[in-house]
Structures are given as structure tokens and as C-alpha cells.
Amino acid sequence: MGESRLDLLQGTLDLMVLQTLAAMGPRHGYGIARRIEQLSGEQILLNQGTIYASLVRLQQRGWISSEWGTSENNRKARFYSITKKGRKQLAEDAAYWERLSTVIGRVLATHGTTDR
Amino acid sequence: MSGGLRRLRQRLRAFARGAELDRDLEDEMAAHVELAIDDNIRAGLAPDEARRQALIRFGGLEQAKEQHRDARGLPWLEVLRQDLRHASRALRRDRGFALVAILILGLGIGANVAVFSVVNTILVRPLPLRDPHRLVWITGPPGAGGLSGISYSLDAYDQFRARNRSFADVTAYVPFFGSSDYKMTGRGEPQPVAGVIVAANFFDVLGVSPALGHAFTPEESRTGGRRAVLLSHPFWERQFAGDPAIVGQPVVLNGESYTVAGVAPSAFDFGAVFAPGTRIDIFVPAVLDDMREWGNTLVFIGRLAPGVGLPQAQAEADLLFPHLDFNAKHPDWNAGYKARLLDLKDHVSGTLRHSLLVLWCAVGMILLIVCVNLSNLLLARTAARSREFALRSALGAGRGRLVRQLLTESLLLASAGAALGLGFAAAITTCLARQGSIALPLLSSLRIDGAALGWTLLTAVISAVLFGLVPGFRMSGRNLQEVLKDSGPGMSEGRRHDRLRAGLVVSEVALACVLLVGAGLLLRSFLRVLEVDLGFEPDRAAAIKVDLDDGGNASRRAALLQEVLGRVRALPGIEAAGMSDMLPLDRNRSWGFAAKGQQYERGKYPDALLQVVTPGYLDAMGMRLRAGRDLRWEDSPDGEKVVIVNEAAARRLWPGEDPVGRIAMVNAGEARVIGVVADVRETSVEGEAGPEIYLPMTQARPVGAELVVRTRLAPGALASTVMSTLKAINPAQPAAEFRPIRAIVDHAVSPRRFFVLLVSAFAALGLALASLGIYGVISYSVTRRRQEIGIRLALGATARRVQLDVMSRTLELALAGIVIGAIASLALGRGIAALLFDTVPTDPATLVTTVLLLSSVAVVAGYIPARRASRISPMVTLRSD
Numbered sequence: 001m002g003e004s005r006l007d008l009l010q011g012t013l014d015l016m017v018l019q020t021l022a023a024m025g026p027r028h029g030y031g032i033a034r035r036i037e038q039l040s041g042e043q044i045l046l047n048q049g050t051i052y053a054s055l056v057r058l059q060q061r062g063w064i065s066s067e068w069g070t071s072e073n074n075r076k077a078r079f080y081s082i083t084k085k086g087r088k089q090l091a092e093d094a095a096y097w098e099r100l101s102t103v104i105g106r107v108l109a110t111h112g113t114t115d116r
Numbered sequence: 117m118s119g120g121l122r123r124l125r126q127r128l129r130a131f132a133r134g135a136e137l138d139r140d141l142e143d144e145m146a147a148h149v150e151l152a153i154d155d156n157i158r159a160g161l162a163p164d165e166a167r168r169q170a171l172i173r174f175g176g177l178e179q180a181k182e183q184h185r186d187a188r189g190l191p192w193l194e195v196l197r198q199d200l201r202h203a204s205r206a207l208r209r210d211r212g213f214a215l216v217a218i219l220i221l222g223l224g225i226g227a228n229v230a231v232f233s234v235v236n237t238i239l240v241r242p243l244p245l246r247d248p249h250r251l252v253w254i255t256g257p258p259g260a261g262g263l264s265g266i267s268y269s270l271d272a273y274d275q276f277r278a279r280n281r282s283f284a285d286v287t288a289y290v291p292f293f294g295s296s297d298y299k300m301t302g303r304g305e306p307q308p309v310a311g312v313i314v315a316a317n318f319f320d321v322l323g324v325s326p327a328l329g330h331a332f333t334p335e336e337s338r339t340g341g342r343r344a345v346l347l348s349h350p351f352w353e354r355q356f357a358g359d360p361a362i363v364g365q366p367v368v369l370n371g372e373s374y375t376v377a378g379v380a381p382s383a384f385d386f387g388a389v390f391a392p393g394t395r396i397d398i399f400v401p402a403v404l405d406d407m408r409e410w411g412n413t414l415v416f417i418g419r420l421a422p423g424v425g426l427p428q429a430q431a432e433a434d435l436l437f438p439h440l441d442f443n444a445k446h447p448d449w450n451a452g453y454k455a456r457l458l459d460l461k462d463h464v465s466g467t468l469r470h471s472l473l474v475l476w477c478a479v480g481m482i483l484l485i486v487c488v489n490l491s492n493l494l495l496a497r498t499a500a501r502s503r504e505f506a507l508r509s510a511l512g513a514g515r516g517r518l519v520r521q522l523l524t525e526s527l528l529l530a531s532a533g534a535a536l537g538l539g540f541a542a543a544i545t546t547c548l549a550r551q552g553s554i555a556l557p558l559l560s561s562l563r564i565d566g567a568a569l570g571w572t573l574l575t576a577v578i579s580a581v582l583f584g585l586v587p588g589f590r591m592s593g594r595n596l597q598e599v600l601k602d603s604g605p606g607m608s609e610g611r612r613h614d615r616l617r618a619g620l621v622v623s624e625v626a627l628a629c630v631l632l633v634g635a636g637l638l639l640r641s642f643l644r645v646l647e648v649d650l651g652f653e654p655d656r657a658a659a660i661k662v663d664l665d666d667g668g669n670a671s672r673r674a675a676l677l678q679e680v681l682g683r684v685r686a687l688p689g690i691e692a693a694g695m696s697d698m699l700p701l702d703r704n705r706s707w708g709f710a711a712k713g714q715q716y717e718r719g720k721y722p723d724a725l726l727q728v729v730t731p732g733y734l735d736a737m738g739m740r741l742r743a744g745r746d747l748r749w750e751d752s753p754d755g756e757k758v759v760i761v762n763e764a765a766a767r768r769l770w771p772g773e774d775p776v777g778r779i780a781m782v783n784a785g786e787a788r789v790i791g792v793v794a795d796v797r798e799t800s801v802e803g804e805a806g807p808e809i810y811l812p813m814t815q816a817r818p819v820g821a822e823l824v825v826r827t828r829l830a831p832g833a834l835a836s837t838v839m840s841t842l843k844a845i846n847p848a849q850p851a852a853e854f855r856p857i858r859a860i861v862d863h864a865v866s867p868r869r870f871f872v873l874l875v876s877a878f879a880a881l882g883l884a885l886a887s888l889g890i891y892g893v894i895s896y897s898v899t900r901r902r903q904e905i906g907i908r909l910a911l912g913a914t915a916r917r918v919q920l921d922v923m924s925r926t927l928e929l930a931l932a933g934i935v936i937g938a939i940a941s942l943a944l945g946r947g948i949a950a951l952l953f954d955t956v957p958t959d960p961a962t963l964v965t966t967v968l969l970l971s972s973v974a975v976v977a978g979y980i981p982a983r984r985a986s987r988i989s990p991m992v993t994l995r996s997d
Contacts, residue, residue: 048174060130076143
């Protein structure tokens with residue numbers, strides 16, 4: 001099962017958390033984790049616990065903020081939302097990520113032709 | 117940058133609030149799992165399965181917590197906290213070791229911090245004046261002339277001030293402190309007040325602003341102008357209870373009214389800077405025109421003009437000084453002035469630099485010995501704990517982690533030692549700062565300051581690394597098997613280990629040897645200084661300042677002197693009494709003194725230190741008359757002028773001839789030489805005596821008067837009877853202090869005593885530590901070899917034989933250390949040669965004494981474990997494993 005799933009590169013989880021919060025508005029940790037799993041078409045199966053290290057890191061950088069609230073089914077949970085600074089960072093990171101994936105895609109394509 | 121800082125702050129806060137954040141996280145994770153369960157149930161799973169799936173998807177709870185902690189806090193701080201907890205637990209388990217280690221470290225670090233503070237105060241810290249490095253000390257080259265030889269006349273002061281281009285301004289003061297003593301009346305008992313006469317611009321040039329009131333105005337230094345006085349801060353607090361209203365009030369000094377212009381700031385201690393070990397109560401502005409005929413009475417201090425350097429100023433002074441007039445009315449009296457310019461700081465503390473550096477080296481060695489000692493103790497301890505470490509490393513603790521653990525223990529010990537040392541240092545510095553009688557500059561401002569705290573931290577860290585690294589690397593550098601094998605009970609110690617410990621002890625003994633030799637040489641020099649023939653007998657004699665109210669009339673003075681001395685001599689217990697205007701090693705002045713009829717080159721006119729004394733003074737001081745006679749009351753104001761000379765003066769003026777009966781020129785007048793006395797160490801105990809002359813108080817005018825009495829009793833016992841006799845004759849006699857002559861000599865040798873005392877204390881500490889080191893190593897090796905010794909005893913070795921073996925091992929180590937130390941001392945001897953007096957750095961007696969002392973201490977240190985070894989019971993040891 002592990003082989004068919006994607007391992008997360010360092011820092012990509014942070015980016016996905018930011019994007020999720022930017023797109024969906026305030027969410028609790030479980031909601032963010034589920035959303036990422038769903039969006040990836042269940043390609044990424046998180047150890048959902050790891051999301052909390054990412055959340056505390058983002059919060060310390062001032063990219064997200066949090067407060068305790070009540071969930072739709074009346075459970076107390078901590079809700080995270082993206083800050084202005086976080087949105088700026090997200091834009092930068094997303095642009096960087098796109099450039100990187102384009103370049104990597106191109107490099108891999110070259111590799112395919114010479115190998116033949 | 118600010119983001120990084122903020123993150124660090126948040127991480128620190130997270131570290132501090134770890135428990136709270138953990139609880140918060142647990143709540144959050146619990147909520148997470150509940151939400152997941154809700155979802156799963158909604159998707160149709162049974163409650164149990166729903167919970168199981170939720171937990172699987174969450175992953176390890178503990179792992180998640182650990183990740184969270186790493187992300188939010190400071191992992192290395194967490195590790196440090198663990199290490200510290202381990203270390204303090206380990207040290208608490210071994211309380212004896214920890215206490216000894218902390219005590220040793222405390223002594224070593226305390227000594228270092230105390231000496232650092234002394235060095236910092238005297239050598240490093242700038243003088244408490246504005247822009248002190250622009251201030252220049254200007255005096256004549258030091259010679260036999262005492263204070264007069266290094267000072268200048270008032271006319272020279274005016275001319276130099278006007279002609280020079282190098283200085284923004286030049287100020288001056290009168291260095292003959294005792295001659296500006298005043299008697300304060302009108303406020304309770306008449307009392308003596310120590311004053312110094314300064315030029316009106318003194319405070320402005322030094323950049324000292326009075327704490328209250330104002331500095332002197334030009335008006336206050338004009339003849340007939342308002343008489344003003346500035347109080348020193350301690351005097352103001354002592355005498356006027358710190359009352360600010362005193363400013364502007366009159367005080368009566370020597371019968372004349374002065375207005376208190378202000379109070380000097382507490383940070384400005386004139387004595388500490390210019391006259392170490394002297395107390396100054398008041399500052400009096402020089403009334404310049406009254407001083408024209410006083411002769412050489414001023415020393416100069418200049419403030420360099422902007423952009424001018426010391427060499428440039430010196431070059432200008434070399435040109436100007438030879439043309440300055442001693443007395444502007446007599447330009448033909450060429451004074452032949454020269455000037456030596458020194459940075460004021462150099463003048464104040466330059467001569468002490470060498471001694472202080474030696475002192476610093478001594479404490480540095482102490483610290484090294486302490487570190488070596490602790491290394492050894494720690495080695496013994498880590499050896500005993502090697503199984504614990506082997507086990508930890510077998511369980512996966514990294515080598516770095518083990519070294520770090522050991523270093524943490526060292527650091528913990530060093531911090532505790534530093535705290536203790538800081539306490540010692542604070543006690544020492546406070547004690548030294550209160551010793552007003554040590555003639556070292558700036559000592560009163562000695563304290564533990566920020567620099568000293570920094571130094572404490574530095575020494576603590578350096579020593580922790582020094583003594584912690586060796587055992588740390590030894591421990592972690594060995595492979596597991598070796599450790600487990602080597603530390604198996606009953607095994608002889610590994611050879612490598614043994615050699616390392618032996619090497620440490622040898623170096624410790626060598627360091628102690630160097631210290632002892634140095635201290636021995638200094639001590640011997642000090643004893644030599646105490647043995648110096650001073651030319652007088654300081655014991656059983658004391659002096660008291662007398663208020664001589666003669667109205668400037670010589671015949672009245674003669675009568676008064678006769679009455680005072682007659683009545684004092686009649687007191688029980690008094691053997692001899694006499695008066696002099698100044699005392700040797702206290703203050704001095706010089707006059708021109710030449711053989712009549714002799715021609716001298718310009719600037720080579722001889723001079724001599726001068727004392728104006730009464731008949732009986734020579735006896736009271738215990739001086740020795742070599743030829744001729746003492747003064748008599750018959751040497752009256754209108755009789756023939758007479759003078760007594762010392763042997764140095766006789767040799768200089770009448771070499772190879774009998775001086776008695778010859779006519780000498782004393783300044784401008786003639787006097788017949790009536791006697792010759794043995795040389796008196798007038799200006800310093802250690803310097804050779806120069807020419808000295810004694811004029812009768814009946815004929816020459818004294819500057820002040822000291823009554824010297826020689827008694828069969830303790831001088832203190834006489835204080836009250838002498839005082840009441842003086843008061844009976846002169847009710848205005850101030851309540852002066854009774855000074856034993858010995859105290860004056862002690863004051864003169866106090867810097868040397870200070871250094872000898874400190875270096876000897878350090879050497880004693882070094883010796884104690886070295887013996888502890890020897891004891892530790894030998895005792896440890898006996899413990900380790902119990903079984904081997906037991907077997908030897910069982911096989912028939914005598915107890916004596918075992919004892920001898922242990923002793924010979926001890927002596928082997930000690931001797932190796934002594935030989936290395938002795939060689940090092942000989943090599944380093946030249947470094948302290950300049951501090952020695954009448955002692956060569958290779959002094960055989962000192963070397964032999966040191967060797968004997970160290971060997972006997974080693975014998976004692978080795979004897980205790982040797983005795984223990986010989987008493988090992990073979991049966992018990994063999995059975996114990």
C-alpha cells in the first residue's frame with residue numbers, strides 16, 4: 001500500500017496546508033488533513049498526526065493563526081485560518097513550486113530521449 | 117532577521133511553557149480523533165472499528181507529540197535540560213567528590229577573579245578623569261633629590277604655561293602633602309586636616325566637576341582674594357555629615373577663615389591617583405604670588421592640545437625646560453630644568469605593571485593546577501563509572517552524547533565553583549579596597565564589576581573545557597570491549613590510563629614548584645628589604661604632629677621647643693624625644709648643598725635632602741652619630757650656623773677627608789659641619805641613600821613639626837599622656853594621631869608586602885593542590901591494585917616492602933615534577949629578576965628549600981595510601997571477588 005502512495009517532500013505539507021486554508025477558509029486540523037487527502041484523490045495518505053508539527057511551524061512564522069471553536073457537529077476544536085502574511089507566502093511558494101515542477105518535468109523528459 | 121528573532125522568542129516561550137502546550141496539543145489531538153470517529157460512523161462503520169480506523173489514520177500519538185515539540189521548541193535546549201538533570205543527579209550521588217571539586221574550583225576561580233579585578237582596576241581601567249589618555253605627567257627625571265628634584269618653581273610654571281604650544285592647559289599641585297596640613301578650629305576639638313595645594317585650574321584641567329558647589333575661580337588664587345577650600349567627598353561625609361548646606365559657609369583653617377567652595381565628587385580620590393595610601397581631606401587653591409619664593413614646589417599635569425601626541429610634546433619640552441627660570445628675578449640662577457613626560461596613567465601605575473603581570477601569571481598557574489587536579493579526579497571518577505558509560509553506549513547513546521554528558525557535568529561543577537569563587541573574590545576585593553594603608557594606586561576603587569563577572573564566566577568555561585575534555589575523550593575514545601575488560605573488578609588498570617594520570621600529577625607538581633620558587637624568591641627579597649639598615653630604629657618609636665605656634669620668631673621657637681621637649685622627656689617611660697619637620701619615608705624636600713669655595717658646572721650644583729631637627733632627634737629616631745657631635749640648644753638663632761651631614765653627603769662633597777669643621781653652603785647661606793650620621797633611607801627603603809643634611813630647628817625654619825619619642829613601653833600607651841602634655845602647653849594643639857615609626861616603614865614597603873603575601877598565598881594553595889593530586893593518584897592506584905597487592909602479600913611480600921613500593925612510586929612522580937619545575941623556574945627566573953631585591957633568580961637557598969618542601973609534602977601525601985596498602989588483608993581481598 002505504501003508503494004502506491006506519494007511520500008511527502010520536505011515543506012510540501014506546509015504548502016498544502018496553506019493552500020487548503022486559503023481556499024476553504026478556517027478549518028480544524030482534522031478537516032485540513034481530510035481535505036488534503038481528498039484533494040489528492042487519496043494519493044497522499046497522511047499520518048494525520050504529522051499535520052500538527054506543520055501547523056505549529058506555520059503559526060510560529062505568523063502565516064496562520066488559530067483559536068478554539070466549535071465544529072459543525074458540536075465538538076470543541078482548534079480552528080486555523082491563513083493570515084495576510086500567509087497569503088503572500090503562499091503566492092511565493094506556489095510560484096516557486098510551479099517553476100520547480102516545470103523544470104523537473106523538462107529535465108525528466110530529456111532523460112527519457114537520450115536513454116533510448 | 118526580526119522574523120528569526122520572533123521565532124526564537126516564540127520557541128523559547130514554547131520551551132518554557134512546555135507542559136501547558138503539551139496539554140493543549142493533547143486536547144487538540146483528542147478532538148481530532150473524535151471528529152474522525154464521527155466521520156467514520158457516519159460512513160457506516162461500527163463504533164469500535166470507527167475508533168480503530170481513526171487511530172490508524174492518525175499515526176503514532178507519541179511520535180506526533182515529539183514532532184510537535186521539536187517543531188515548536190528548542191530541541192538542543194531540551195537535551196541540555198536532560199543533561200543537566202542527569203549531571204546534577206550524578207553529582208548528588210557523589211557528594212564528597214562534588215564538594216571537593218567545587219571548593220578547589222572556587223579557590224582557583226576566586227583567586228583569578230580577585231587578581232583580575234586588581235589588574236583591571238590598576239592597569240586597565242581608565243583613570244576616573246575626563247579623557248584621561250590626554251593627560252600628561254610632567255616632572256623632572258627621578259634622582260637623589262627626592263620630591264624637590266622632580267618639582268618646579270612657580271615662575272617655571274607660569275613660563276611653561278605661557279610658552280608651550282603642545283598643551284591645551286597645564287595645571288599643578290604641591291606634592292609636599294604634609295606641609296599643607298591644616299588645623300581646623302571652631303568646629304569642636306581643633307583637628308588636623310590633610311590638605312593639598314592645587315592650582316586654581318586643577319579640576320578644570322583634569323575634567324573633574326565638583327559634586328556640589330563650584331571649582332576654584334581665578335579670584336580665589338589671587339593674593340588678598342577670597343580664601344576658598346574644596347572638600348573631599350569622604351571628609352565632607354565624615355566631618356559635615358554630608359550636609360549640602362556647608363557650601364558657601366566659612367571654616368577656620370590655621371586661624372584664617374576659608375569659604376567652602378564645593379565638594380569633590382565621590383569618584384575622585386586624589387590620594388588613590390596621585391599619592392597612594394595617603395588621605396586628602398581638602399583642596400586649597402594655590403595663592404600663586406605668595407609662592408614665588410618657595411622654590412621647587414610644583415609638579416605639573418598637562419592636557420594635550422587636540423592633535424598633539426606625547427612625543428611631540430616631549431620634544432617641545434626638551435627645548436623649553438632648560439630655559440625656564442627658577443626665579444624670574446634672578447635669571448642667572450640657572451635651574452637646569454629637565455622634563456620627562458609620561459602618560460598620566462603610566463605614571464600612576466606603570467611601575468606596577470611588571471609585578472601585576474607576575475601576579476596574574478601566578479593565579480593563571482593556580483587555575484592550571486586546579487584544572488589538572490580536577491581532570492585527575494574526574495578521570496578517577498569516569499574510570500569508576502566506565503561500566504555505566506559502556507552500558508549506555510551499548511544501549512545506543514552516541515559518543516558525542518556521552519562527551520556532552522561529561523562536559524555538562526564539568527560545566528555544572530565549574531559554574532558552582534565560579535559562584536563560590538565570585539564570593540571569595542568579592543570578599544577579597546572588599547577587604548583590599550578598605551586597606552587604606554597599602555600604597556597602591558586606585559586600590560580604593562577596587563570592586564567586582566561587569567568585566568570581572570565576564571572574566572569569571574570565561575575562566576569557568578575555560579576550566580570546564582580544560583578539565584572536562586581529557587576525561588571525556590578518554591572515556592568515549594576507548595572501545596567498548598576495552599572498557600568492559602579494563603574495568604572488570606580486580607583487573608589492573610590499563611597502562612595508558614595510568615600514564616595519563618601520572619603525567620597530570622607530574623605537571624601539577626611542576627607548576628606548584630614554579631610557583632613556590634617564585635614565591636620563595638619574592639619572600640626572600642622581602643625579608644632582605646626588612647633587614648635593610650634604614651639608618652634608624654623604627655621599633656619602639658612613635659611620632660605625633662605638633663602645632664608649633666611660634667609666630668615666625670626664631671628665639672620664641674627655641675624657647676617653646678625647649679619647654680615642650682623638657683616636659684615630654686620628663687614623662688615616665690620616655691627614653692628620648694626630639695622633633696623634626698619631616699620624617700624619613702614620609703615626605704621630603706631638598707636644598708642646594710655644596711662645599712664652600714668649590715665651583716660647579718651649570719645644572720650640576722649638588723643638593724641634599726633636608727630635615728630641620730631639634731637636639732635629641734637623632735637619639736629618638738635611633739640614628740647613629742659617626743663623627744662629631746649632635747645639635748645643642750646652644751646652637752642658637754644668632755650663634756654660628758651649624759649642620760649635620762650624612763656619610764653620603766660627606767663622601768660626595770669631601771671625598772676622603774674629614775668633613776667635621778668644614779664650611780658648607782646650605783642654599784645661599786654658610787654653615788659649619790659639626791657631625792656626621794649614618795645614611796638614612798629617606799625616600800625609599802630599597803633605594804640607596806643620597807646626601808642628607810640636618811639643620812637645627814633653633815636656626816632654620818621648619819615646615820611643620822613632628823615630635824618623635826622613643827619609649828620602653830608600647831607607644832600606644834603613651835599617646836594620652838603625651839597628648840595632654842602638649843595640650844597643657846598649647847591649648848590649640850589638634851588631636852593628632854600617634855604614628856608608630858614602624859607603621860611609616862610598613863607603609864613604604866606595603867606594595868612589596870602586598871605582592872609577597874598574595875604570591876605566597878597562591879604558592880601555598882598550589883602546594884596544597886599538588887599534594888592533594890599526588891594523594892589522589894596514589895590512593896586511587898592502591899585501591900585499583902588491592903587484589904594484586906593482596907596476592908603479593910599472600911605470596912610472602914612483607915608489608916614494609918609493599919609500603920616501600922608505593923612510596924617509591926610517589927617519589928618518582930614527585931621528583932619528575934620537581935625536576936621539570938626547577939628547570940622551568942630557572943628559565944622563568946629572569947622574568948621576575950626585576951622584582952627581586954638583593955636576591956638572584958637562581959638563589960640556591962630558595963631552590964633547595966622548595967625541593968625539600970615539595971618532596972616532604974609528597975612523602976606525607978604518599979604515606980597515607982602506602983600505609984593503607986600495607987594493611988591490606990590478603991584473605992579479605994582474595995575472597996572479595
